[in-house]
Amino acid sequence: MSRQTALVIDDERDIRELLTITLGRMNLDVTTAGSVAEARLRLAERKFDLCFTDMRLPDGSGQEIIELVSRQYPETPIAMITAYGNVDAAVVALKAGAFDFVSKPVDLAMLRRLVQTALKLGEERRSGTSLVESKLIGDSPAMEQVRATIAKLARSQAPVYISGESGVGKELVARQIHELGPRAGGAFVPVNCGAIPSELMESEFFGHKKGSFTGAHADKDGLFQVAQGGTLFLDEVAELPLHMQVKLLRVIQEKSVRPIGGRGEIAVDVRILSATHKNLARLVELGQFRQDLFYRVNVIELRVPPLRERKEDIPKLVGRVLERLARDSGEPPAKLRPEALKALLSYNFPGNVRELENVLERAVALCENRSIDIDDLRLLPAAPAETYDRSAMAERTAGAAEFPAHAPPGNTAPAAFNATGEMAIPADLAAAVAETERAAIMKALESTRWNRTAAAKQLGLTLRQLRYRLERLGIE
Ligand SMILES: Nc1ncnc2c1ncn2[C@@H]1O[C@H](COP(=O)(O)OP(=O)(O)OP(=O)(O)O)[C@@H](O)[C@H]1O
Numbered sequence: 001m002s003r004q005t006a007l008v009i010d011d012e013r014d015i016r017e018l019l020t021i022t023l024g025r026m027n028l029d030v031t032t033a034g035s036v037a038e039a040r041l042r043l044a045e046r047k048f049d050l051c052f053t054d055m056r057l058p059d060g061s062g063q064e065i066i067e068l069v070s071r072q073y074p075e076t077p078i079a080m081i082t083a084y085g086n087v088d089a090a091v092v093a094l095k096a097g098a099f100d101f102v103s104k105p106v107d108l109a110m111l112r113r114l115v116q117t118a119l120k121l122g123e124e125r126r127s128g129t130s131l132v133e134s135k136l137i138g139d140s141p142a143m144e145q146v147r148a149t150i151a152k153l154a155r156s157q158a159p160v161y162i163s164g165e166s167g168v169g170k171e172l173v174a175r176q177i178h179e180l181g182p183r184a185g186g187a188f189v190p191v192n193c194g195a196i197p198s199e200l201m202e203s204e205f206f207g208h209k210k211g212s213f214t215g216a217h218a219d220k221d222g223l224f225q226v227a228q229g230g231t232l233f234l235d236e237v238a239e240l241p242l243h244m245q246v247k248l249l250r251v252i253q254e255k256s257v258r259p260i261g262g263r264g265e266i267a268v269d270v271r272i273l274s275a276t277h278k279n280l281a282r283l284v285e286l287g288q289f290r291q292d293l294f295y296r297v298n299v300i301e302l303r304v305p306p307l308r309e310r311k312e313d314i315p316k317l318v319g320r321v322l323e324r325l326a327r328d329s330g331e332p333p334a335k336l337r338p339e340a341l342k343a344l345l346s347y348n349f350p351g352n353v354r355e356l357e358n359v360l361e362r363a364v365a366l367c368e369n370r371s372i373d374i375d376d377l378r379l380l381p382a383a384p385a386e387t388y389d390r391s392a393m394a395e396r397t398a399g400a401a402e403f404p405a406h407a408p409p410g411n412t413a414p415a416a417f418n419a420t421g422e423m424a425i426p427a428d429l430a431a432a433v434a435e436t437e438r439a440a441i442m443k444a445l446e447s448t449r450w451n452r453t454a455a456a457k458q459l460g461l462t463l464r465q466l467r468y469r470l471e472r473l474g475i476e
Pocket residue numbers: 135136137138164165166167168169170171172173235276277353354357457
């Protein structure tokens with residue numbers, strides 16, 4: 001078999017030589033170019049399995065080359081060589097279509113892993129194996145669009161921020177991005193950032209050495225080490241406390257972690273995907289999420305549309321859920337009566353696909369002769385459209401809790417606003433805040449039919465945090 005080939009584009013001779021020697025040791029046949037013009041010639045002469053380009057070249061920019069390769073040679077993965085810590089350049093390159101970046105001075109272990117990933121990626125692109133059938137159900141235009149974006153993003157190593165309401169399928173989308181990409185052989189590690197106690201976060205993410213604090217009885221790998229070679233999915237990323245946001249930013253930029261009590265840095269090769277049902281940009285404005293981290297995790301945003309924007313998908317989803325429930329129970333699948341399907345099609349699903357699953361599970365338990373009638377669905381009466389805007393709602397709750405003066409008018413804060421919607425100065429601030437909190441919690445509980453786990457998720461709280469609030473507010 002002929003050797004695989006790489007093109008290295010850099011105007012610094014030292015870098016060209018270093019990469020030629022290192023890649024040569026990995027059994028790659030290396031060609032070099034010192035300018036954009038020369039790179040164009042080399043690319044036209046033959047096909048490469050992998051490219052590296054510097055950003056600043058004497059006759060143009062590496063971005064031009066990235067765009068050219070992405071457009072004309074889409075089977076060739078291209079990585080950018082950046083100056084250490086130049087996050088802006090890395091972001092620009094990833095947006096332009098680079099699959100990853102290498103920081104100078106080049107870390108050889110990191111480079112080796114990057115090359116392996118890139119070569120695997122190229123093979124997949126040529127064989128088309130990444131076009132495997134998606135586990136995401138639905139063929140509405142909105143879902144097709146999501147699927148096409150997933151296929152594109154799976155090929156990149158860029159951090160992706162997945163936005164969308166609670167229960168729309170953000171985690172499923174993250175899994176697909178992982179499974180369809182070159183990291184599929186590595187682990188997919190989902191982390192609910194809201195569920196880790198703040199004081200344990202550093203050890204959970206970066207690991208610790210035995211004896212580094214009371215209770216550290218043995219060395220422990222952090223989530224980054226567990227996800228080595230794979231993907232770390234930061235679910236509910238908005239819940240990260242500010243001190244962790246700083247640490248995470250450092251890890252993402254430097255691609256290395258330092259376990260608590262550890263002496264050295266450990267290089268980590270992990271792709272970061274993140275999600276939240278909250279409006280992260282708004283939280284940046286409110287000072288609750290660091291702008292620099294937002295910029296870093298949000299290199300590319302993928303919005304998963306709510307179920308009410310893709311109602312065509314409901315019949316297929318219903319079919320799959322009923323099949324799954326039948327498999328679990330060992331009984332034949334239940335069937336929906338036509339009126340029941342009609343009711344589902346005109347329902348707005350504030351809790352999205354998760355709510356649809358819950359509705360069907362309950363209906364299967366309630367129905368007679370495995371035939372689901374409209375009454376078995378127990379759908380909530382239609383609520384005002386505003387109720388469905390979970391992100392706005394969560395954000396409003398967060399904003400109201402921290403900055404009552406900024407809370408917009410609405411029925412989530414009856415005590416703090418007068419009839420014309422103007423902010424009234426509350427005579428008792430604590431009581432007004434408690435009232436706002438109570439109203440938001442009640443709304444979430446009602447919309448989830450008192451499913452506390454689902455309500456906690458909608459409110460961006462852990463179950464424990466919600467229980468505590470219920471107790472404090474005396475809600476049974
Ligand atoms: N398109 C889909 N096809 C099949 N199942 C789906 C789809 N979208 C969502 N689901 C199912 O809906 C449920 C909720 O999905 P998921 O946990 O991915 O949502 P989420 O957006 O991450 O929710 P949250 O914001 O609450 O964490 C899961 O059981 C998932 O399998």
